[in-house]
Amino acid sequence: MLMTHAMMYRNRQYLLFLFIMACVLTNRSLWAAADNDYWQLPIPSQGDAPQTHHPVTHDISPKSCALCHKKQADEWRDSYHAKAASDGLIGQLHYFDQDSAESCLSCHTPRSEQIEDWQDQSLKFKATGIDCASCHLRQHQRYGAKSKTTSVHGTVQAKPLFKKADFCSPCHQFSEGRGLKLAGSFLENTHQEWQQSQWSAQNKTCQSCHMPKGSHRFKGIHDAEMTRSAFHIEAIRKAKGFSLLLKNQFAGHALPTYATPRIIVTLTSSDGKKVKTHIIQRQLFLDKQQSLQQKSDTRLQAGETITLFLPLKPQQQAVAKIRVEPDHFYKQVIYPYFLEDDEEARDEEDKQARQRLLKAKQVNRDYTLYDIQCPSWQQKDQHCTLTPQPLKGDSMTLLNDNSS
Numbered sequence: 001m002l003m004t005h006a007m008m009y010r011n012r013q014y015l016l017f018l019f020i021m022a023c024v025l026t027n028r029s030l031w032a033a034a035d036n037d038y039w040q041l042p043i044p045s046q047g048d049a050p051q052t053h054h055p056v057t058h059d060i061s062p063k064s065c066a067l068c069h070k071k072q073a074d075e076w077r078d079s080y081h082a083k084a085a086s087d088g089l090i091g092q093l094h095y096f097d098q099d100s101a102e103s104c105l106s107c108h109t110p111r112s113e114q115i116e117d118w119q120d121q122s123l124k125f126k127a128t129g130i131d132c133a134s135c136h137l138r139q140h141q142r143y144g145a146k147s148k149t150t151s152v153h154g155t156v157q158a159k160p161l162f163k164k165a166d167f168c169s170p171c172h173q174f175s176e177g178r179g180l181k182l183a184g185s186f187l188e189n190t191h192q193e194w195q196q197s198q199w200s201a202q203n204k205t206c207q208s209c210h211m212p213k214g215s216h217r218f219k220g221i222h223d224a225e226m227t228r229s230a231f232h233i234e235a236i237r238k239a240k241g242f243s244l245l246l247k248n249q250f251a252g253h254a255l256p257t258y259a260t261p262r263i264i265v266t267l268t269s270s271d272g273k274k275v276k277t278h279i280i281q282r283q284l285f286l287d288k289q290q291s292l293q294q295k296s297d298t299r300l301q302a303g304e305t306i307t308l309f310l311p312l313k314p315q316q317q318a319v320a321k322i323r324v325e326p327d328h329f330y331k332q333v334i335y336p337y338f339l340e341d342d343e344e345a346r347d348e349e350d351k352q353a354r355q356r357l358l359k360a361k362q363v364n365r366d367y368t369l370y371d372i373q374c375p376s377w378q379q380k381d382q383h384c385t386l387t388p389q390p391l392k393g394d395s396m397t398l399l400n401d402n403s404s
């Protein structure tokens, strides 16, 4: 079945590889992360639980961990890690051959047991995404930031890696031989961007901002408040017009770090005659050979500032809108690409895949970051009004981090 599809969609498959992938793994047991072999993807099978562990803990699904670790489980369930076996992912797998599909799964559902569920056609795919065991268990041994002795699942071993940015890079950073480079930088480059920022020098790790107080929500660009916390904004009515300064002050990497999200800034005079639009995105396109190229990169690197200016007459007022479309590239390019093809005869699996992709395309997670109102000129520079009011502080203080 998969073979037929692979042949039928050979072109598509190739194209998509260039797109997303960038991620395909040629060697399946690769990537020992920088300073240890904790991260082998996919994660080798855990094997049998030791008899010294309480029977309840033999089940390593998130549901089971939740029995005793409710706080982390409730937070994690809200996170995109829990949703990593998304319709957008699973819908695409149908069009790939088995090896390629498994390479996608090795980051999105990284445990071997999860991937075996996927291979077993008779089993319903248990879509638990990047779950507790993916990050905390190896051979049923629990690991964490601190060591602990428990009466239920033995000792928890401390690993310094849990406090380091390196913990996150196996999935959030491509490296030589693993992943596409465009215009000199990897398509997924979050760890390098972080390393080049002031944050690494201050020892503010991924966890400092994304796991404040040990939170397992892993908030990012899909969360309006988190994204607001990244920006420093100065919106000022000056004699000659409306000046809007945007600074990536508190994201520990490019804002946004991935090529998927798009942020659109529109400045408009109140009579509607003057409009200025600025897009913040790593914009990609397909060239004539259908290979992926970078059109432009207007993301704000860590610490970077841009200023937009809309010339106005003294009596003119103006408004601005900052919109965030976190899933832009997938929804505008990837999903339509699969869905456009309508003539093929279709079996049940094909229909299901299309259903999933259609769902992924229709989900709307766009939001307005700020609406800004600027007055007419009143003989001195004046701050414009931001709605909602920006919070004071950064992603760490806002979320009461105490993790460093």
Ligand code: HEC
Binding pocket: 054, 056, 057, 059, 060, 061, 064, 065, 066, 067, 068, 069, 132, 133, 136, 137, 142, 143, 144, 145, 146, 147, 148, 149, 150, 151, 152, 153, 156
């Ligand atoms: C039957 C209850 C139970 C289940 C189920 C359970 N745990 Fe635990 N776990 C505990 C107890 C009790 C401790 C010790 C807590 C303490 O001392 O604060 C603990 C400690 C931990 C710690 C260290 C916590 C710390 O504060 O340092 C980690 C990490 C952990 N468990 C992970 C897991 C994961 C992952 C799962 C699911 C695969 C799981 N546990 C399932 C009871 C359980």
Ligand code: HEC
Binding pocket: 080, 081, 083, 084, 085, 086, 106, 107, 108, 110, 130, 134, 167, 168, 169, 170, 171, 172, 206, 207, 210, 211, 218, 219, 220, 221, 222, 223
């Ligand atoms: C096993 C692979 C893996 C590891 C390890 C991992 N992530 Fe992720 N992460 C992913 C995947 C895949 C997604 C995309 C999930 C989706 O939306 O389908 C993601 C998404 C995210 C998001 C995006 C949320 C949003 O709003 O879009 C954040 C933030 C994040 N991860 C932070 C971290 C941090 C911090 C760490 C380290 C503590 C980490 N991740 C470790 C695979 C991983």
Ligand code: HEC
Binding pocket: 020, 021, 023, 024, 025, 083, 084, 085, 086, 087, 088, 089, 092, 093, 100, 103, 104, 105, 106, 107, 108, 170, 171, 172, 257, 258, 330
């Ligand atoms: C090296 C790990 C890795 C591999 C391999 C990988 N991804 Fe991802 N994927 C990620 C991360 C990390 C994100 C989130 C990136 C971010 O927000 O910065 C992501 C995001 C996505 C998203 C958008 C969020 C969602 O789930 O709707 C889709 C769709 C996706 N990947 C599909 C795929 C497909 C299809 C493949 C295989 C062709 C693949 N990925 C291979 C790490 C990986």
Ligand code: HEC
Binding pocket: 062, 065, 066, 069, 072, 073, 074, 076, 077, 081, 130, 131, 132, 133, 134, 135, 136, 143, 144, 145, 146, 162, 163, 167, 207, 211, 214, 216, 403
């Ligand atoms: C993407 C990786 C990731 C996932 C998924 C994840 N954790 Fe964690 N967890 C961590 C990291 C990293 C820390 C240490 C955070 C810190 O101290 O800054 C941690 C800390 C903890 C702690 C506190 C003890 C400690 O070691 O600091 C517990 C308990 C825990 N996790 C349980 C869970 C449970 C239960 C789940 C699933 C519902 C889960 N985790 C999912 C990465 C993860």
Ligand code: HEC
Binding pocket: 165, 168, 169, 172, 190, 191, 194, 199, 204, 205, 206, 207, 208, 209, 210, 219, 220, 221, 222, 226, 227, 229, 230, 250, 251, 252, 253, 254, 255, 256, 257, 258, 259, 261, 395
């Ligand atoms: C100083 C705080 C800070 C640090 C350090 C930090 N982040 Fe972020 N991160 C943010 C904020 C704020 C956002 C939301 C705005 C945005 O998307 O850039 C974000 C967004 C994200 C996203 C959402 C996807 C996207 O395109 O932006 C991912 C994935 C992510 N971070 C991963 C990481 C990883 C991995 C690290 C460590 C290498 C890290 N972050 C370090 C603050 C931080």
